[in-house]
Amino acid sequence: MPPNGSQARREEILRLATTTGLASVEELSRHFGVTASTIRRDLARLTADGRLARTYGGAMALNAHPEAPLRQRTGEAYAQKRAIARWAAAQVQPGESLLLDAGSTIGALAHELRTAQDxxxxxxxxxxxxxxxDVENVHVECLGGTLRPLSRAFVGPLTEAALERMTFDRVFLSADGVTADGGICEADLRQTRLKELMARRATHVYVLAHAAKLGRAPFHAWTTLSPGWTLVTDSEATGTDVAAFRERGTHVVLADAVAELPAGAPPALPADGAGG
Incomplete structure (x- = not known):
């Protein structure tokens, strides 16, 4: 008998996608005895969580490169992310207006900015x-919208509308992968559209990505790198990778990562109740 609870039903949808290839919304609706709108909500949630990739007409397939949750990614390449964050924070001048994307390296940058002024x-x-x-000398604006639990980031039309009312001295963008010809790769088209809009609102654009992300294209949503943007990576980046970006007009900075473990835990994430 098909499961009744929404979470159990979603898990069964994933199992069916793996085993039988059950594809359409209509088939799933009949199988579970629920409405098509309920199934669409299930699929939307699974897609937002990076566990499912949907195709035209409601067909579905498991994502070949499941998106790792932000909590998992926070501890990866810690020294490299910390070096990138330190370099990025050093570019910021008192009195500036900044736009910060979401992501673990951006979180490390935010940690470095706790001692900033004005x-x-x-x-x-x-x-x-x-x-x-809780930082007194930093005025914080939240660009609300639809929360993506896996990335702990807001996306969507409300976020985009808020951006239209603001401009910034610098924007710092994250990336799941970045290639010289494709640009910034992400799991969700809403993310890449938002990054494009964010870049338009700032004078200086920085992409923060440690060396392991260079040349990677794990997903199929893209933001094009524009000439004049700055890619900040770490000293493990190969000469070939760096040359490919520079040939297309991207400035590349190699931040020296000190081989060290954090003195404490990586910058803390909100409790699970605040987002997935």
């Missing part, structure tokens, strides 16, 4: 909000 920081990321919420 900043305005707008962000789409819960991690940034958590890091800067």
């Amino acid at each position: 900043l305005t920081v707008a962000t789409t990321g819960l991690t940034v909000l958590h890091e800067l919420a």
